[in-house]
Amino acid sequence: MKDSDSILTVTLGDRSYPIHIGRNETTGLTHTLERIRDQKRSCAVITDSTVELVQSAFINDLFHDIPRIAIPAGESSKNLSQLEQVLEFLAEHRLNRQSLIFAVGGGVVGDLAGFAAACYMRGIDFIQVPTTLLAMVDSSVGGKTGVNLASGKNLVGAFLQPQAVFIDTLRLDTLDKKEFAAGMAEIIKAGLLADRELFEKLEQKPVTSSNDPNLVQIIRRACSIKAQIVSADERESTASGGRALLNLGHTFGHAIENVTGYQGVLHGEGVAIGTVMAADLSAMMGLISPGDSQRIAAVFAANGLPTRLPTAIPAAKLLDAMGRDKKNRDGLLRFVVLSSIGEAITHDNVPVDLVMKALSNGGAT
């Protein structure tokens, strides 16, 4: 498929798929639904309780005749027991190997529905219809699916690429500001690791609302960066660089989410604080200038995001949560760092004392 203004392709051989992007644009999805109905393929919609309510007109217009299950909204639904209920729902509605699942929601729905598609009858097709900004630019693209265990996030999962992704920014009009900003964190991150121009655009004109005229183009750019990285290293198996670069700020960010019990700090907010810490670390390592590190913090702040820990958390606790044992304090750690604004690298020799310093500069005690 040839890329156009409104369609990007994730190039993965016979698993390639289109990402449709627009505002108030459902033509691609409508055609897909018509084709599926003509083929008499049985389908199911998986959504969550909030999306079902706030997007009821959209869901009822497009998916009125398709069996639907709504999981309770929120991260706590991304678990094995919800997965089982969803799988039972698919079986009750007699979905078969030719069937297809629509994931209509944020990253929680996308990850759970994608994993259900990967497991049900050893794998059926699914389509992503993301309704949060984070899901549009990150979780709906790339084929990582899964659920959490009590022992940790995303510990069970599978790679399954969707058949297509349909992004319509109109869906974001019902999203609250904090959730919108959380998605912006991943877009700024994409600019930082691969597209200086995108970063500078968000520096000059921050985006804080779904009707911003630049939003479609910015989403397109972020998806294109993710698509290119995924195409080159689908399973994150490259020794250095590759898909791991998407984790810029995530080692810090996951630790923050973990220590705050996945409450109070949204994933995107953790990514914002974590990326500011990673930029500070990069500056301390002499890879970027202190001025660039300050610029990075300013861009997150201008786009509605926190840049420091909301409460004082012991740095040692965060280091532990990164899976880095305190005993290794004199050792060297692997991190994604910035070599400039617009370029990231994986670095295997990051001194622990600098990591501790970045944590305390970010508000850790």
Ligand SMILES: NC(=O)c1ccc[n+]([C@@H]2O[C@H](COP(=O)([O-])OP(=O)(O)OC[C@H]3O[C@@H](n4cnc5c(N)ncnc54)[C@H](O)[C@@H]3O)[C@@H](O)[C@H]2O)c1
């Ligand atoms: N698979 C991947 O590659 C990948 C990448 C990044 C994040 N993730 C996962 O994504 C999840 C986070 O995704 P998220 O931030 O979308 O969270 P989410 O799915 O929990 O959505 C956030 C909240 O917004 C609500 N919501 C969704 N769409 C809405 C809309 N249009 N209007 C109003 N409210 C709406 C949801 O009900 C929920 O309460 C995490 O579980 C994370 O692990 C996965």
